[in-house]
Amino acid sequence: MIRAMTFDHALFHADLDAQPWASYTHAYGSAEDVSGHLRALAGDDDAAADEAQSELYGSILHQGSVYEASAKAVPFLARTAAAGIRAAEVLLLLGGIAEGGADPRPTCGAEPWEETGPSEGRAGESDEVACRRAVVAELPLLIASLTDESPSVRQAAAWAAGWTGAAGAALAVPALRDRLEAEPEPGVRAELLTALVELDPEGSGPLAAGAIGPEHPPQLRTAALLACADAGLPWTRDHHAAAVDLLPLEPHVSGRYDETRNEPVHHLTLTLLERDTEADRDAVGALLDAALRHDDPDARAEAAWAATTACELSRGMPARLAPALIAAAEQDGDDTGALAVLGRLGPAGAPAADLLATRADGDGDPADRALEALIAVAxxxxxxxLARDLPRRPRAFQAACGGPVGTLPVLPYDPELLEAVRRRLTEGEPGGGAPYRPVALLTAWGPDASAAVPELLAALEAHPLAVPKALAAVHAPEHRTEVAQALARKAEAGPLEDRFEAARALRELTGEHGPLLHALAEVLATDGGGVRDGVRAAAAAAADLGPxxxxxxxxxxxALSAPGIERTNPRMDADIALAAALHCLTGDAAEAVAVLAGVLGTAEPRWRRWTLVRAAEAAARIGPDARDLVPVLEPLLADVELRAAAAVALHAVAPDVLGAGRAADLLLDAAEAGAAPAEAVEALVALGVAGLTVEQRARFAELAERDRRVIHSGLDGTVESADERLRARVRAAVRGG
Structure with missing residues (x-):
């Protein structure tokens, strides 16, 4: 490579200055600062270079995203690395830009790096394509760096070359293969092999398969195992034996640049389960079982984390892994994380109840985590x-009250726990906060929790936002008058938000709507009046009131947005609710349809998913009178995340445009893809399971019977229970249909 002393700083600076950086963009807007950062990165001041590198990662490679300025910076980064200036670090930045990029469309004739200069773009191509193309243009540099005297530079070059995609494969693969044969360092060889499989999985799979044996160093064997899985090769007994022999695997990837595979057992679990075959599920089950029973606690910790993902992805994994997880938890407590995973097992974790109950009887956070898991399995x-030691079990109490933001089922009514919650209300929340958790639990219990009315009434003055809904939900006849009077007093005086909540609860309790009408009028007149989701909440409450x-x-x-103003998502959400309320109260669809058309016709569905879903749902409620929305609803069918809501709306407003059969197909597509699956299932039930074709009915039933979870995303710890609820819903609908 060219050495740093030959670097022509003056020419480098002149070329930097010749670029119109202020006209380019990066993550924070104008890229006028990029020139200075590139100058500092190539300079002699190490502190300034470190800062410049950090700034470049933040601006031209922001959280893995690339921009116009990213491609423009590539030639200058390449010149810096070629001069041996911070070569490994700069090569990693180049590789990151390539990773964030995308392959150009296949072309005939000249190779991609020969068609344009390194800083030239193509009209209309995306920033991602421009970035990948720019790095591919510098592949000769990356290839030359594969023979650098520094192992860290060679390793960085291998990693970067591996992200040049199909555009760079023709040039990179032969060079990587040649270097793999000559490379002496195990860590560099591991990176070379990984890059080869990334670029040419079919052609490089045999190389990976030949490197898993004990005659090879552990770093290479581990990389080879991961590469075999990535290349789609069958997972054999030899692979299993090699993986178990190498456990724990994480030490063998330390110092690697390939961050996508820096948790090997987890990566193998994810990769094999995503193949969705019984053989691969058996392979994952066998590997995790062996790792959970391994003598080394680090191996058990790796397996426990991977088991969490396995339970999130596969409905059968909880039962497969329960015995080994219980054994690991008995051995380690919560030291390796196995105890916490028991809560992911659902009914399959029932054999762990005795262990969890024993551990929950202890002290501190481990006991709290054990009780949290016990709530899920028994x-x-x-x-x-929980009732016996409520103040010292915050995690368990959160789970009992529905988990984060109410995404889990609440703990069933229990008289001992009710008494503990009543004491909690009297003593107050730790830190003096509002009693949202106790209130959520009592509200879910309803009249069974009526004994807590005195404590709720006492808490009403201090917590007028949290308590009213619970009072309306739990009251018994003997408390009705007292509760109504307390809510009426709160609805008459105090901050608007407090009055609004009290008036809503009063109307729910007694049917009296006068105080709520007054509060709604004030919320609407003051553009929300400080009430959370003010206009939107007021519109929804008005629609609920009816005539x-x-x-x-x-x-x-x-309260509707003025024509022509730029609207945020919350503002659009408010307009949707206002339109729905106006239609509900007036019966005239024209006004509502005009508002919904303005929302549904906006661009950027990626950033407005839930707003567009709400608009489509509002259109569906209007029905055929919203037929004019067909042109703005139809394009939403192309987005799998919006497909379910759009299909329901189109069928409702124009059944001749989208019939029940086609709507069912679209809803099944969305559910099978895991896009709003619960909503898609409910829509299919509403369409009528009995009316589905034989093929559609089989697809619907398969949503409950397949191993891969239909719901596969959500807050931590909620996926499994949400998917099991959906599974039960589908089975009940199939039986009833």
Whole structure:
């Protein structure tokens, strides 16, 4: 390579200055600062170079995303690395830009790096394509760096070359193969092999398969195992034996640049399960079972983390892994994470109830985590333990009350736990916060929790936002008058938000709507009045009131966004709710349809998914009178994340445009892809399972019977329970249909 002393700083600076950096963009807008960072990166001041590198990662490679300025910076980064200036670090930045890029469309004739200069783009091509093309143009540099005297530079060059994609494969693969034969360093060989499989999985799979044996160094064997899985090769007994022999695997990838595979057992679990075959599920089950029973606690810790993902992806994994997880938890407690994973097992974790109950009887965070898991696998045994030590079990109490933001089922009613919650209300929340968790639990229990009315009434003054809904939900006849009077007082005086909540609860309790009408009018007149989701919440409450809210129609119209203004997502959400309320109260669809058309016709569905879903749902409720929305609803079918809502809306507003059969196919597509699956299932049930074709009915039933979870995303710890609820819903619908 060219040495740093031959670097022509003056020419480098002149070429930097010749670029119109201010006209380019990066993550934070104008890229006028990039020139200075590139100058500092190539300079002699190490502290300034470190800072420049950090700034470049933040701006031209922001969280893996690339921009116009990223491609423009590539030739200058390449010149810096070629001069031996911070070569390994700069090569990694180049590789990151290539990784964030995308392959150009296949072309005939000249190779991609010969068609344009390194800083030239093509009209209309995306920033991602421009970045990948720019790095491919510098492949000769990356290839030359594969023979650098520094192993770290060779390793960085191998990693970077591996991300040049199909555009760079023709040039990179032969060079990587040649270097693999000559490379003496195990870590560099591992990176070379990984890059080869990334670029040419079919052609390089045999190389990986030949490197898993004990005659090879552990770093290379581990990389080879991962590469075999990535290349799609069958997972054999030899692979299993090699993986078990190498456990724990993580030490063998330390110092690697390939961050996508820096947790090997987890990566193997994810890769094999995504193949969705029984053989691969058996392979994962066998590997995790062996790792969970391994003598080394680090191996058990790796397996416990991977088991979490396995349970999230596969419905059969909880039962397969339960015995080994229980054995690991008995041995380690929570030291390796196995104890916490028991809560992911659902009914399959029932054999762990005794262990969890014993551990939950201890002290500190481990006992809290054990009780949290027990709530998931044996709730009837968890309630008395939680009641006995509620103040010291914050994690378990959160789970009992529905988990984060109410995404889990609440713990069933238990008289001992009710008494503990009543004491909690009297003593107050730790830190003096509002009692949202106790209130959520009591609200879910309803009249069974009526004994807590005195404590709730006492808490109403201090927590007027949290308590009213619970009072309306749990009251018993003997408390009705007292509760109604307390809510009426709160609805008459105090901050608007407090009055709004009290008035809503009062109406729910007694049917009296006068105080709520007054509060709604004020919320609408003051553009929300400080109420959370103010206009949107007021519009929804007005629609729920029905004819009693007709006097609010002028205020609802006045609250709509003025024509021509740029609207945020919250503002659009408010307009949707206002449109729905106006249609509900007036029966006139034209006004609502015009508002919904303005929302549904906006661009950027990626950033407005839930807003567009709400608009489509509002259109569906209007029905055929919203037929004019067909042109803005049809394009949404192309987006799998919006398909379910759009299909329901189109079928509702124009069944001749989208019939029940085609709608069912689209809903099944969305559910099978895991895009709004719960909503898609409910829509299919509403369409009528009995009316599905034989093929559609089989697809619907398969949603419950397949091993791969239909719901595969959500807050940590909620996926499994949400998917099991969906599974039960589908099975019930199939039986009933």
């Amino acid at each position: 709730p009837e045994r968890a309630a008395p333990l 009693a809210a007709v006097p609010l129609v002028p205020a609802l119209r006045a």
